[in-house]
Amino acid sequence: MELVADRVWPVVSLIEWREADRQFHLANGRLSYVLAIHDNGALGPLHVGGPLATGRSYRHLIPRPFAGFSNRLGDAVALDCPTPGSGDYRVPGLVVEQPDGSTVLELAYRGHRIVAGKPPIAGLPATYAETDDEAGTLEVDLADARSGLVVTLSYTIFRDIAAIARSAGIRNDGSEPLRLTTAMSLVLDLPGADWDLVHLGGSWARENHVRTRRLELGRQSISSSRGSSSHVHNPFVALRRTSTTEEHGEAIGVALVYSGNFLAEVEVESFGSARLRIGIDPETFAWDLPPGAGFATPEAVVVHTTDGLGAMSDAFHRLFRERLARGVWRDRPRPILVNNWEGTYFDFDEERLVAIATVARDLGIELFVLDDGWFGKRDDDTTSLGDWFVDRRKLPGGIDGLARRITELGLAFGIWIEPEMVSERSELFAAHPDWAIGIPGRPRTEGRQQLVLDMSRPEVVDYLERVLADVLGSGPISYVKWDMNRWITEPWSATLPADRQGEFFHRSILGVYELYRRLTTRFPDILFESCAGGGGRFDAGMLAFAPQAWTSDDTDAVERLKIQWGTSLAYPLSSMGAHVSAVPNHQVGRITPLATRAAVAFFGVFGYELDTTALTDAERAEIRDQVAFYREHRDVLQYGRFVRLRGPFEGDGNTTAWMAVAEDRSRAVVGFYRVLNRPAPAPDRIRLRDLDRERDYRVTVWPVADDTIGRANARVRRGDDLETVGLLIDVDRHEAAGQGDFWSRLFVLEAV
Ligand code: DGJ
Numbered sequence: 001m002e003l004v005a006d007r008v009w010p011v012v013s014l015i016e017w018r019e020a021d022r023q024f025h026l027a028n029g030r031l032s033y034v035l036a037i038h039d040n041g042a043l044g045p046l047h048v049g050g051p052l053a054t055g056r057s058y059r060h061l062i063p064r065p066f067a068g069f070s071n072r073l074g075d076a077v078a079l080d081c082p083t084p085g086s087g088d089y090r091v092p093g094l095v096v097e098q099p100d101g102s103t104v105l106e107l108a109y110r111g112h113r114i115v116a117g118k119p120p121i122a123g124l125p126a127t128y129a130e131t132d133d134e135a136g137t138l139e140v141d142l143a144d145a146r147s148g149l150v151v152t153l154s155y156t157i158f159r160d161i162a163a164i165a166r167s168a169g170i171r172n173d174g175s176e177p178l179r180l181t182t183a184m185s186l187v188l189d190l191p192g193a194d195w196d197l198v199h200l201g202g203s204w205a206r207e208n209h210v211r212t213r214r215l216e217l218g219r220q221s222i223s224s225s226r227g228s229s230s231h232v233h234n235p236f237v238a239l240r241r242t243s244t245t246e247e248h249g250e251a252i253g254v255a256l257v258y259s260g261n262f263l264a265e266v267e268v269e270s271f272g273s274a275r276l277r278i279g280i281d282p283e284t285f286a287w288d289l290p291p292g293a294g295f296a297t298p299e300a301v302v303v304h305t306t307d308g309l310g311a312m313s314d315a316f317h318r319l320f321r322e323r324l325a326r327g328v329w330r331d332r333p334r335p336i337l338v339n340n341w342e343g344t345y346f347d348f349d350e351e352r353l354v355a356i357a358t359v360a361r362d363l364g365i366e367l368f369v370l371d372d373g374w375f376g377k378r379d380d381d382t383t384s385l386g387d388w389f390v391d392r393r394k395l396p397g398g399i400d401g402l403a404r405r406i407t408e409l410g411l412a413f414g415i416w417i418e419p420e421m422v423s424e425r426s427e428l429f430a431a432h433p434d435w436a437i438g439i440p441g442r443p444r445t446e447g448r449q450q451l452v453l454d455m456s457r458p459e460v461v462d463y464l465e466r467v468l469a470d471v472l473g474s475g476p477i478s479y480v481k482w483d484m485n486r487w488i489t490e491p492w493s494a495t496l497p498a499d500r501q502g503e504f505f506h507r508s509i510l511g512v513y514e515l516y517r518r519l520t521t522r523f524p525d526i527l528f529e530s531c532a533g534g535g536g537r538f539d540a541g542m543l544a545f546a547p548q549a550w551t552s553d554d555t556d557a558v559e560r561l562k563i564q565w566g567t568s569l570a571y572p573l574s575s576m577g578a579h580v581s582a583v584p585n586h587q588v589g590r591i592t593p594l595a596t597r598a599a600v601a602f603f604g605v606f607g608y609e610l611d612t613t614a615l616t617d618a619e620r621a622e623i624r625d626q627v628a629f630y631r632e633h634r635d636v637l638q639y640g641r642f643v644r645l646r647g648p649f650e651g652d653g654n655t656t657a658w659m660a661v662a663e664d665r666s667r668a669v670v671g672f673y674r675v676l677n678r679p680a681p682a683p684d685r686i687r688l689r690d691l692d693r694e695r696d697y698r699v700t701v702w703p704v705a706d707d708t709i710g711r712a713n714a715r716v717r718r719g720d721d722l723e724t725v726g727l728l729i730d731v732d733r734h735e736a737a738g739q740g741d742f743w744s745r746l747f748v749l750e751a752v
Contacts, residue, residue: 013054014136014157015114021057024112024138026155030162031304033155034058035080035140041108043140043153044078045189049250050306063191063273078189078273081107081142081151081168090275091219091267094170095182095282096289098147103181107142107151114138118156118165123510125257125544126299127156127165127324134159134323148174148291158323162315165257167299172289180287181502184263184279185256186300193274195239195252197266198309200566204231205554205587207535208566210649215239215274221265225284227452227488227505228259228532229539235262236539236570238312239276246310246644247689251303253312254278255570257324258298259541260509261285284491286502298541309569310689314641317572320540321639325547325575327520329527333634334548334574334605335412336364336627337479341371342555342581343611346379349394352613354405359612361409363620364627367479367607368406369414374399376426382449385421386428388467403475414479414527417471419464419515421450421485435460439492447486455511456493456504465518472523480523482516482546484532509541516545529577529605538567538575548575548605555581555609557592557600558675558742561648561656564603573660574638578604580626582611592742594619595703598626599671599744602637603658606630622703629702633669633748636660640668643689654678655729657686665692665719670747672729677741680733687726688749691719697749699727708732709745716752 016025022037023046034046036059046061063077077088084092085104095103116132129135137156143149152169166186172178193215199222200208213220222233229235235256241249254276256262261281268274278300287295301319305311322330338360340353357368375391376384390398397405403413422429422436429436429451436451438444444451453460472480493504520528528546530537534553542549549571552563560578567576578601583591601607608623615623630637640660648656659670672686691697696718701710712728727747731739 014159015138016054017112017114018057021059023057023059024140025052025054025058026136026138026157026164027051027054028157028159028162031164033157033164034061036062037109041142043080043109043142045080048188048190048252048302049304078191080153080187080189082187082275083107090269091265091277092182093184093187093277094151094168095180096147096149097179097181099176105144105147105149107144110141110143110150112138112140119154121167121296121299123513124296124298125324125513125541126167127257127301127319128326129156129158129323143173147176147178148172149178158319161319162305162311163301163303163319165299165301168297169294170289170297171294172291175291177291178289180289180295181285182282183285183287183295183297184277185258185297186254186278186302188252188254188276188302190239190274190276193268193272194241195274196242198238198240198569199264200234200236200569202231204533204536205552206559207231207538207552207563208234209562210566210569210647215266215268217268217270219265219267221263223261223263223281223283225261225281227261227491227508228484228537229262229541230487231534231536234539234570235264235278237264237266237276237278238309238569239266240309245308247308249308250306251309251312253303253316253570255301255316255540256298257301257540257544258509259512259537259539261505280506284505287506288500288503301540310643313569313644316570317642320543320570321572321574324540324544326544327524327547329547331639334527334638335367335479336630337367337369337414337607338365338612339369339371339481339579339607339609340611342586342609346373348373350397350402350405353402356612357406357409357411359615359620360608361411363612363623364631365411365608367412367414369416369479369481370402371416371481372418372483374415383423383425385418385423385450386426386453388417388471398474399471399477400475403477407476412478413476414481415471415477416481416483417468418483418485419468420453420455420512422453423450434494437488437490437492439490442490445489447489450486452486452488454493454495454508455515456507457495457511461511461515464515468519469522472519472526477526479527479529481529481531481550484537513541513545520545535563535567538571540570543571543575548577550577551604554587555579556585556588556590557597558590559588560600561673564600565644565647565649565656565658568642568644573604573640573642576604577607578602579607579609581609582614590742594622596673596742596744599746600673602630602669602746603642603660603671605638625703633667636662636667636669641690645670645686645689655684659688661690665690665695666751668749670727670749671744672727672747673744675742677736677739677743679736681731681736684729685726686729687724688722691723691749692751693718693720693723695719695751697722698752700748702746702748707735713747722749
């Protein structure tokens with residue numbers, strides 16, 4: 001699908017208000033979101049889906065009343081801000097406790113504004129428009145007369161992307177205190193439930209596996225209450241028709257721009273409609289709204305397509321890469337790095353690091369990253385988090401001394417930090433034991449032998465800004481890996497009164513965002529990569545501060561096929577850190593060929609995670625070629641369109657293929673992976689996509705071209721031939737016998 005609209009829609013036509021019909025229509029030629037103000041003043045959707053013509057009324061699309069219960073909501077059965085207790089028994093989008101303990105509201109339209117561009121959300125990460133003509137925003141005010149509550153629902157439609165961003169501002173204009181206990185970012189009422197729910201789940205080292213289940217009567221949800229989005233569930237879900245494939249069919253994707261506790265849920269009610277809601281996890285949330293106070297929900301992004309999951313991902317990739325990520329590194333080629341973690345763990349000194357960097361430099365690697373263990377007395381993971389001063393036993397010249405030696409070699413220098421944590425054995429804990437999250441009189445649960453700092457406390461954020469700014473300013477540092485290795489337990493803050501402890505989790509993540517904002521503002525030239533024991537906080541909220549994230553601690557090439565495939569449903573290649581590590585692999589003990597490890601890691605932000613000094617001469621030669629290959633095709637592999645061709649979750653999962661295509665379709669790199677070898681393999685074909693069907697492409701095979709695959713494919717072929725027939729995976733059975741398991745091939749296509 002072509003994402004750039006073939007004609008530019010002026011903002012005025014992105015959002016239409018039809019006074020006579022009391023109808024809003026957000027339309028960009030790719031999707032339509034039609035909303036009506038109902039007779040009782042409630043706001044609800046008439047259509048969320050494929051593009052419809054503007055200039056027309058769609059009030060005939062009001063769905064019939066549900067649940068056989070006549071109620072005061074009249075016909076307003078699809079709602080954008082549903083509240084409980086007045087006849088709508090589905091999951092609510094907003095629950096507000098009033099002084100008398102009741103939660104019933106009568107939210108009715110009070111006014112609206114249509115503005116060019118996209119206003120920011122104070123204190124929260126969000127997508128943005130760079131110019132006023134790339135997006136339009138509709139803000140609708142709904143008010144409850146009795147309580148004084150005002151809800152402003154905000155909808156931004158992007159001109160060139162099939163996406164709408166939604167958030168809500170909630171204000172207490174009354175004279176009595178109110179209390180929010182549910183404040184969803186988005187509620188989507190859909191007229192039917194004929195969908196499969198797709199979500200990304202797993203665990204540490206097994207993140208973002210694609211899960212698909214049929215929607216059923218009742219509620220189905222994913223969530224996190226761990227203090228961050230987590231390895232277990234990602235704040236992204238999609239609905240797809242059962243017949244939808246990567247290439248064809250309808251899909252709605254929803255992602256939350258948030259890194260804290262979340263809930264994504266779909267309820268199917270007995271008359272067959274589906275309500276999707278996503279936002280802050282209500283189970284671990286409450287927020288006081290005294291008179292005059294306001295609250296902003298995080299933003300949710302909705303993508304709709306009729307061109308398959310591939311087009312859905314394409315829209316997310318483009319939005320997240322170009323209008324969520326920000327700063328100088330948003331569009332810059334990201335450096336090829338070597339990280340010492342799996343190479344040395346905590347056992348290093350300056351000379352060992354310089355030796356690793358020296359070999360890396362000779363291989364063409366561009367950035368050396370010093371991982372955990374450089375500070376305090378951190379010889380293992382029992383100590384020193386929080387003591388962000390250099391361990392001179394290991395680094396006698398300090399960070400500055402090491403950084404200078406590395407940069408003199410011609411490499412950039414980067415450093416690991418884990419700001420939100422403290423070890424019980426640390427000077428910071430000794431000085432401020434109350435800064436660690438915990439409930440007085442109860443034991444603190446430890447995870448990885450460390451505690452979490454109370455980021456809801458401004459003085460903690462101030463302190464961390466000060467000490468980390470000292471570190472980052474102490475030498476030529478151009479990259480930071482910001483890690484976060486455990487969940488929050490015993491949630492409670494000494495600075496919040498008893499009746500406001502429900503604010504703790506959200507305030508914590510706001511503190512994390514504030515620290516990110518301050519450090520990225522003070523050090524605008526530093527490339528930040530987020531990390532949470534791998535992909536434990538790989539979400540759109542983090543991408544607004546750190547344009548790339550460490551996708552998983554699992555660097556095994558076979559495991560990574562699943563992890564990177566799943567992650568790509570929502571997140572672009574430029575956001576996915578992907579490294580080659582040593583074998584036997586440290587997470588699964590598997591021995592895969594070096595070529596395959598690179599062929600998988602090429603599809604992301606590439607690097608190495610090993611001790612370069614331990615490489616054989618043959619491995620060094622191979623890595624030199626890999627680095628040269630990635631440099632040559634980096635623009636496509638980081639910023640090209642990613643196209644999933646055959647997946648590890650499909651069929652027997654034994655073969656995977658994907659490709660990255662230049663925006664102008666002049667070049668593409670295709671990766672083909674076979675997990676287990678099979679004797680006398682049948683011929684196979686991989687149909688490509690998103691090429692220019694009328695252009696000729698020269699196909700080259702990498703790294704080996706003098707075998708049957710090379711002979712079959714290394715030639716000039718037209719785009720239609722490559723899309724309709726495909727690459728020929730026809731392995732000679734004698735060659736196959738020598739190939740073994742975990743085999744891969746790369747194909748480079750260049751338009752001639
Ligand atoms: C978890 C990260 O994901 C690893 O890459 C590494 O940085 C370790 N933490 C260090 O403690």
